Amino acid sequence: MDAQRIRQTFTDFFVDRDHLAVASAPLTAPGDPTLLFTSAGMVPFKPYFLGEAQPPHHRLTSIQKCFRTTDIDxxxxxxxxxxxxMLGNFSLGDYFKAEAQAWAWELVTDVIGIPPERLVATVFTDDDYAYDQWKKIGLPDSKIYRYGEDQGNFWAAGPTGPCGPCSELHYDMRPGYREDAGPAEADEKWLEIWNLVFMQWTRFEDGTRADLPAQSIDTGAGLERWAMMLQDQDNLYDPDLYAPLLGYIGVxxxxxxxxxNDAERRAMRVVAEHGRAMTFLIADGAIPGNEGRGYVLRRLIRRALYMADSLGIEDDLLSDLAVEVRGVMGAWYPELEEHSALVANVLDQEEHRFRRTLSTGRSLLEGRIAELDSDTITGQDAFELYDTYGLPFEVTAEVAREHDALSDEAAVRAEFELALEQQRERSRQQATFAYDDDAARYAELETATEFSGYETVETEAEVVAIVAGGERVARASAGDAVSVVLDRTSFYPEGGGQVGDAGSLRGTDLQVDVEDTRAFGDVIAHLGKVVSGGIAVGDRVTATVSRGRRADAARNHTATHLLHAALRHVLGDHVRQAGSLVAPDHLRFDYTQPEAPAADDLRAVQQLVQERIRENIPVSTSEMSYDDALKTGAMAIFGEKYETAVRVVEICDPAPHVHDCFSKELCGGTHAPATGFVGAFQIVSEGSVGAGLRRIEALTGSAASAWTDQRLDALSEIATxxxxxxxTAGDRIAQLQADAAELRRRLQAVEAKTGATVAEQIAESATDIGGVAVAVGRVAVESAEALRRAGDEVRRRLSESERQGVIVLGAVAEERPLFVAMATEGAVAAGVNAGRLIGGVARIAGGGGGGSPEMAQAGGRDAEKLDEALESTLDAVREQLG
Structure with missing residues (x-):
């Protein structure tokens, strides 16, 4: 039974038993800030299990894509x-153990035909009910094993809270082998094919348990394991989910x-598995980066490319591999086809970028190894190469091994990981707001703030809680940094890309200047400082939003919607919002786009936004259900999680025949009443922020006008x-550039003529060491490029005289010494390594460098040591030649 048929059979089985089939959620776990990725089948249904949202049906089934980072290495x-x-069926307060166990057995034995004698079940130690149910189904005592929490037969959300026993079905992969051993004793024999989680109790701090008011079922069966079982294979990579990918990689x-051989098979499996995972991650909205999901995705891409490089695959691979993934998986997952252009573009850009890193990485690392004070690289060396050049640890380790410069890989990796984590912690600390933002402190309040900010910017309210110095306090005094919670507020909390409101809280003899506003669940916190008097829980205050700041933010938020619509209109419907910042002084908009938009397209986008502003189209809002909003054509932002009731912001001309609805999006932010209030609109920058991801920064209103005035003033100064x-300034500058280019050409011609003469002299004066001509000299050039050309000329002269040689040249450019070393093929065969040679030479001049055995470059700090450094070349070559 192939994988496609397994998916359909499983789904049909539970749909026939009154389950609603739910499409797989994205791997990027939208709406769950506690997760980087969707790691289990029940993750999309957490709000239903926790009672935070109303499920669409009391019985659900899904084939859920899952991703876990723990096993990457x-x-x-x-x-x-x-x-x-993950194949799964779920009961939300409906059926329980008896039905879950009976249906699992029926599907596995009667429908897909697994022989009952090759199955055993496990139950939690004291779960007599589940034990008895398996006996009723037909399993003998010898085929039912009781295991405790340590063996994995118990599920818990945490130390306290919902929990329950598990029951598992296991398939015998090796009949006749260790017949008396159960799954916990012989995991090489048994393959777990289904885990039934019975959400039965809530656990308290003292370890006692009580029945949940609504008991639920969460099951998970790995599709890859089922394919392995039903296609009679002994590993995860031989079934039809991976066989086509491995076949393509083999070609x-x-x-x-x-x-x-084993190493090659391992590398091929890495490329296939990571290729499949990265294709889905990008299609689901992940973009390579240096943090979070992006970091994991980039790690997969680079590990796959490193393994591909070890297999000798040097041409573009990943986007072609994504096509193969789409061929295997696309029939069930249409998003692979829908986002195929984005996937291909992201993978191509990442592959080209990293292959450049791989091509230079060995030279960079060999130069570093040549400069080592000790005989081995350290974790800090590996981290600096990663941090500066993006060189993965695996590449560093591989090159170091080749040079016997890796004495303890585990220790070096541990030091590397520590340095990496320290850097991330520094980044997190730098990004942390100065005031207390521990969500747990607000969850303890068990209250909700009523928001009235759409209707008014001023509200009378009561102080519900105060946080200062990391603790909840009853009162705060002048000078204290505080977070104040009110029972109601007109302050908009940061969300949907829009920054939080600022303003003031005033009462009798008290004033708090609010610098930011944030939401923690249903609680809105006002972050600021007590300016005068003191503020206490129970005080009545007037909460007043800064009108100018709110109006500026609203203007930029409306402009963001206009920009989004204009981009889709000009560039195409593939454009998706990937992030935004709506601040009072500017807006930033990230969007998916395979390549940089043409200048004419960007100009068309700006003109279209300006047209809609001049038309002064009304901006209206309405609330409706999420499903109804989508039916009206409202756009939901990819990767966002929405409540059942949503707010729709429309920019629609009241005359239906005029442009119809230009923009209609789900949005909770504040907006201008009409597009005319945006005023001016000016795009000030557009560029790439990652593969397949672009960013626009823009200004509106007086800020846009001021920006234009500054540019006009600058143009006048340039013209003068x-x-x-x-x-006429543009034409004049073009002429000056042409004149400068002609002068550079003449200078290069003079340098070339002079360099040829000097190169001839250096080649003729080369010293013979063990049959290798060593040509060393100082040349008068002004750049590293000119120095390389001089080296090429010396090498050409040696080649004309049929001599194998080493060339080491030096020059002073901008008061710093430069070096280049080159070695012919015969010299390298004799033992010369230009990369190591240049490292020792440059070190005398206070510098360092590196490269390949054939060519290397270096720089120094002390120009006065240039001649001394060059003089050391002959001894260094003698040492290399032995």
Whole structure:
């Protein structure tokens, strides 16, 4: 039974038993800030299990894409994956153990035909009910094993809270082997194929348990394991989910997966598994980066490329591999086709970027190794190479091993990981707001703040809580940094890309200047400082929003919607919002776009926004259900999690025949009453912030006008400086650039003529050491590029005289010494390594460098030591030649 048929059979089975089939949620776990990725089948249903949202049906079933980071380094063997599919059925306060166990057995034995004699069940130690149910179904006592929490037969959300026993079905992979051993004693024999979680109790701090008011079922069955079982394979990579991918990779590296050696097979599995995972992650909205999901995705991409490089695959691979993934998985997951252009563009850009890193990485690292005070690299060396050049630890370790410069890989990796974590912690600390923002402190309040900010900017309210110095306090005094919670407020909390409101809280003899506003669940916190008097819980205050700041933010938020609509109109419907910042002074908009928009397209976007502003189209809002909003054509932002009731912001001309609805989005932010209030609109920058991800920064209102005035003033100054008018300044600058280019050409011609003469002299004066001509000299050039050209000329002269040689040249440019070293093929064969040679030479001049055995460059700090450094070359070459 192939994977597609397994998915359909499972889904049909539970739909026939009154389950609602729910499409897989994205891997990026939208709406759950506690998770980087969707790691289990029940993750999308957490709000239903926790009673935070109303489920669409009391019985659900899904085939959920899942991703876990814990096994990334283990992928490559035959049993580990990062991405997998989880078959699941769920009961939300409806059926319980009897039905869940009976249906699991029926599906596995009667429908898909697994022989009952190859199955055993496990139950929690004291779960007599589940034990008896398996006996009623037909399993003998010898086929039912009782295991405790340590063996995994118990599920808990945490030390306290919902929990319950588990029951698992296991398949015998090796009949006749250790017949008396159960799953906990012989995991090489048994394959877990289904886990039934019975959410039965709530656990208290003292360890006691009580029945939940509504008992639920959460089950999970790994599709890859079912495919392995039903296709009679002994590992996860031979079934039809991976066989086509491994076949394609085999073609690209000219190897057959089944006859390749162990190292090659491991590398092929890594490329296949990571290729599948990265394709889905990008299609689900992840973009490579240096933090969070982006960091994990980039790690997968680079690990896959490193393994591909070890297989000799040098041409573009990943976007082609994504096409193969789409061929295997696209019939069930249409998002792969929908976002195929984005996936291909992101992977191409990342691959090209990293292949450049790989091509230079060895040279960089070899230079570093040549400069080591000790014989081994350290974790700090590895971290600096990663931090500066993006060189992964695996590449660093591999090159170091080649040079016997890695004495204890585990210790070096541990030091590298520590340095990496310290850097991330510094980044987190720098990004942390100065005031207390511990969500747990606000969750304890068990209250909700009533928000009235859409209707008014001033509200009479009562102080419900105060947080100062990291603790809840009853009172705060002048000078204290505080977070104040009110029973109602007109302050808009940071959300949807819009910054939080600022303003003041005033009462009898008290004033708090509010600098920011944030939401923690249903609680809105006003962050600021007590300016005068003291504020206490129970005080009555007037909460007043800064009108100017609110109006500026609203203007920029409306402009953001206009910009989003204009981008989709000009560039196409593939454009999706990927992030935004709506501040009072500017707006920032991130969007998906495979390549940089043409200047004409960007100009068209700006003109379209300006047209809609001039038309002064009304901006209206309404509340409705999420489903109804989507039916009206409202856009939901990809990756966002929405409540059942949503707010829709429309920019629609009241005359239906005029432009119809230009923009309609789900949005909780504040907006201008009409587009005319935006005033001016000016795009000030557009650029890439990652593969397939672009960013626009723009200004509105008086800020846009001021920006334009500044540019006009600058243009006038430039025109005066080049002796032109603003209208003719462009032509005048072009002429000056042409004149400068001609002067550079003449200078290069003079340098080339002089360099050829000097190169001839250096080549003729080369010293013979063990049959290798060593040409050393100082040349008068002004750049590293000119120095390389001089080296090429010396090498050419040696080649003309049929001599194998080493060339080391030095120059002083901008008061700093520069060096280049080159070695012919014969010299390298004799033992010369230009990368190591240049490191020792440059060190005398206070510098360092590196490169390949054939060519290397270096720089120094002390120009006066240039000649001394060059003089050391002959001894260094003698040492290398032995």
């Amino acid at each position: 283990e992928v490559g063997d035959a049993s580990h994956l990062t991405m997998f599919e 690209r590296c000219d190897r057959d997966y089944h006859t390749a 400086a080049v002796r032109a008018t603003p209208d």
